[in-house]
Amino acid sequence: MANHGQGPHARVLESLGPAITAGAYPPGSVLRTDELEQRFQVSRTVVREVIRVLESMHLVSSRRRVGVTVLPPEEWNVYDPQVIRWRLAGPxxxxxxxxxxxxxxxxxxxxxxxxxxxxxxxxxxxxxxxxxxxxxxxxxxxxxxxxxxxxxxxxxxxxxxxxxxxxxxxxxxxxxxxxxxxxxxxxxxxxxxxxxxxxxxxxxxxxxxxxxxxxxxxxxxxxxxxxxxxxxx
Amino acid sequence: MANHGQGPHARVLESLGPAITAGAYPPGSVLRTDELEQRFQVSRTVVREVIRVLESMHLVSSRRRVGVTVLPPEEWNVYDPQVIRWRLAGPxxxxxxxxxxxxxxxxxxxxxxxxxxxxxxxxxxxxxxxxxxxxxxxxxxxxxxxxxxxxxxxxxxxxxxxxxxxxxxxxxxxxxxxxxxxxxxxxxxxxxxxxxxxxxxxxxxxxxxxxxxxxxxxxxxxxxxxxxxxxxx
DNA sequence: TGTGACCCAAACGTCATACTTAATCGCGTT
DNA sequence: AACGCGATTAAGTATGACGTTTGGGTCACA
CATH class of the missing domain: 1.20.120.530 (GntR ligand-binding domain-like)
Structure with a gap:
C-alpha cells in the first residue's frame, strides 16, 4: 500500500491498531506513553506519532494527566481503509x-x-x-x-x-x-x-x-x- | 468535537489540511519540514505529528530525501469527517x-x-x-x-x-x-x-x-x- | 558523446533530554 | 458535606544530535 514497509512507526501502529479494533482494550482503557515506550522499545517520538494517528482515526483520545483513552467502537472512523483492514483481520x-x-x-x-x-x-x-x-x-x-x-x-x-x-x-x-x-x-x-x-x-x-x-x-x-x-x- | 481546542498541533493541522484539500498545493508539490517549522514558528515535533496525521488521511506522502509530497485528490480519504469538513469549507x-x-x-x-x-x-x-x-x-x-x-x-x-x-x-x-x-x-x-x-x-x-x-x-x-x-x- | 558506477549531500526518521502546561487527586478549611 | 487550593502527574512542546535513505551530480571509461 503506502510506504508502510517497515520501521518502528509502522510496527507499533500495526500492533496497536489491530489490538484496539479487536477489542483487546475495552473502551475507557488507558494506555500510558512511557509504558508503550518500554513495551515496544522505541522512543517517545515514535509512540507520540502513532498516538496522533490513532487519534485521527478516533480510536483513542489523548488527554493530559490521564493518558491515552481507548474510545468505544461507535466513535471509530469505520470508513478508514486501515481500520477496515484491521477489523477484517480480527474477531x-x-x-x-x-x-x-x-x-x-x-x-x-x-x-x-x-x-x-x-x-x-x-x-x-x-x-x-x-x-x-x-x-x-x-x-x-x-x-x-x-x-x-x-x-x-x-x-x-x-x-x-x-x-x-x-x-x-x-x-x-x-x-x-x-x-x-x-x-x-x-x-x-x-x-x-x-x-x-x-x-x-x-x-x-x-x-x-x-x-x-x-x-x-x-x-x-x-x-x-x-x-x-x-x-x- | 475532540480536544482540538487550541494548541500548535491543531493550529498547523487546521491550516495545512484545508489548504491541501482546497488545492492550494497542486498534486506533487513538495513541503519541507524545516520550512513548515519556520512558517508556523513551531518545533519539528509538532510539524512531524501533523504530517503523520495528514499522511494517515492520504493527503500527503512523506519520503526521504524528497520531502512531503501532496497526493492527488483520488488518493484522499474522502470519508474522513475531517477531510469532509475541510472540503465543505473550501472551494x-x-x-x-x-x-x-x-x-x-x-x-x-x-x-x-x-x-x-x-x-x-x-x-x-x-x-x-x-x-x-x-x-x-x-x-x-x-x-x-x-x-x-x-x-x-x-x-x-x-x-x-x-x-x-x-x-x-x-x-x-x-x-x-x-x-x-x-x-x-x-x-x-x-x-x-x-x-x-x-x-x-x-x-x-x-x-x-x-x-x-x-x-x-x-x-x-x-x-x-x-x-x-x-x-x- | 553516451553510459555506467560511484560518491555526496539533502531531507526525513529516530532517539534522548529538558522544560512547560494543564487536569486530577487529596488535603485542609469553611 | 461542600468547597477551594496546591501538589503531583502525565501529556505537550522544544531542541540538539545522529542515523538512514535516496536522488542527483560527478567522473571515468568505452
Missing part, C-alpha cells in the same frame, strides 16, 4: 463483512445506474471484458482468475459512476470479495446466475439503460447478502 | 455537496428499509416525534428548528438501521442538511411534499413496512438531488 470479521456487504447493496446499484449514464466507451469495453472474463473463468477451479475479474468489474462500475466517494469504495469491495472467496465458497464454482447478471449489467451500461443496470446490480447485491445470511432474522 | 464545496447527496440517495433508502425491520419502539417514537416536529416548524420562518428535527430524523433512521457504517453517516447528513439550509433555500419554507414524505416514512417504519419506507425515502432523496440539479446533465 470482528463476520460483523464487518456484513456491514460492508450491506453498504455495497446500497451503493453499487446506484453507482451502476450512474455508470449507465456517464460511462465512457472505454469503460464500457472494460466492463464487458471483465464480465466475459468472469464467464470464461467461472468453471473448473479458476477461482483466483475469476476473483480478479470480479473485483475489476466492480471497480470499473464504481469509478464510472463519476462519484468520487463511490470510486473510493473500490478497495473495500475488493477486500469483501477476496474475503468471501477465501472463506465462504472456496471450493465451489461461482453461482452461474451471478455470472449472468454481471454480463447483463455490462450490457445495460453499454446501452445506457440506467434503470436496468441498477435493478440488475441490486439482484447481484441481494445474492451477496443471501450468501452471508443477511435476511429477516 | 470544492459544491462538488462535495453533490457527492454527499448522491451517497445519501444510495444509503438512506436502504437504511430506512432496514430500520423498518429492526427499529425499536423507542426509535419509532423518536421518528414520529421528529416528523411531527418538522410539520410543526415547516411554516413561518422557523428554519433553524425545522433543521434540527430534520437532522435528528435522519440520524435516527441511520442508527435504527442497525448498521454501524450507516450510523456513522449521521454527522455527514447533518453537515449536508445544514449546508443546504444555509445556502440554498435560506429564505423559503421547506417543501411541503418533503415534510409529508418524512411523516409517511415514520409511519412506514412504525408499521414495519420496509418496502414502503425504502420507496418513500428514495423519493426524499430524489427531491434532495433535484434541489442540487443532479439530473440528466
Amino acid at each position: 470482528d470479521r463476520p460483523r464487518q463483512l456484513r456491514s460492508l456487504t450491506v453498504l455495497r447493496s446500497a451503493v453499487e446499484p446506484v453507482a451502476a445506474g450512474l455508470a449507465a449514464r456517464r460511462a465512457t466507451p472505454e469503460q464500457c469495453a472494460e466492463l464487458t471484458e471483465h464480465a466475459l472474463g468472469m464467464v470464461a473463468t467461472s468453471r473448473g477451479q479458476q477461482l483466483d482468475a475469476y476473483l480478479l475479474h470480479d473485483i475489476a468489474f466492480h471497480r470499473v462500475v464504481l469509478r464510472a459512476s463519476g462519484n468520487e466517494m463511490f470510486a473510493r469504495l473500490g478497495d473495500v469491495v475488493a477486500e469483501v470479495l477476496t474475503g468471501r472467496t477465501r472463506h465462504q465458497v472456496m471450493f465451489t464454482d461461482p453461482d452461474p446466475a451471478a455470472v449472468t447478471l454481471h454480463v447483463q449489467v455490462a450490457e445495460a451500461v453499454r446501452l445506457h439503460d440506467a434503470e436496468r443496470a441498477e435493478a440488475l446490480t441490486r439482484e447481484i447485491a441481494t445474492g451477496a447478502m443471501a450468501e452471508l445470511d443477511i435476511l429477516a432474522p | 470544492d464545496r459544491p462538488r462535495q455537496l453533490r457527492s454527499l447527496t448522491v451517497l445519501r440517495s444510495a444509503v438512506e433508502p436502504v437504511a430506512a428499509g432496514l430500520a423498518a425491520r429492526r427499529a425499536t419502539p423507542e426509535q419509532c417514537a423518536e421518528l414520529t416525534e421528529h416528523a411531527l416536529g418538522m410539520v410543526a416548524t415547516s411554516r413561518g420562518q422557523q428554519l433553524d428548528a425545522y433543521l434540527l428535527h430534520d437532522i435528528a430524523f435522519h440520524r435516527v433512521v441511520l442508527r435504527a438501521s442497525g448498521n454501524e457504517m450507516f450510523a456513522r453517516l449521521g454527522d455527514v447528513v447533518a453537515e449536508v442538511l445544514t449546508g443546504r439550509t444555509r445556502h440554498q433555500v435560506m429564505f423559503t419554507d421547506p417543501d411541503p411534499a418533503a415534510v409529508t414524505l418524512h411523516v409517511q416514512v415514520a409511519e412506514a417504519v412504525r408499521l414495519h413496512d420496509a418496502e414502503r419506507a425504502e420507496a418513500l425515502t428514495r423519493e426524499i432523496a430524489t427531491g434532495a438531488m433535484a434541489e442540487l440539479d443532479i439530473l440528466a446533465p
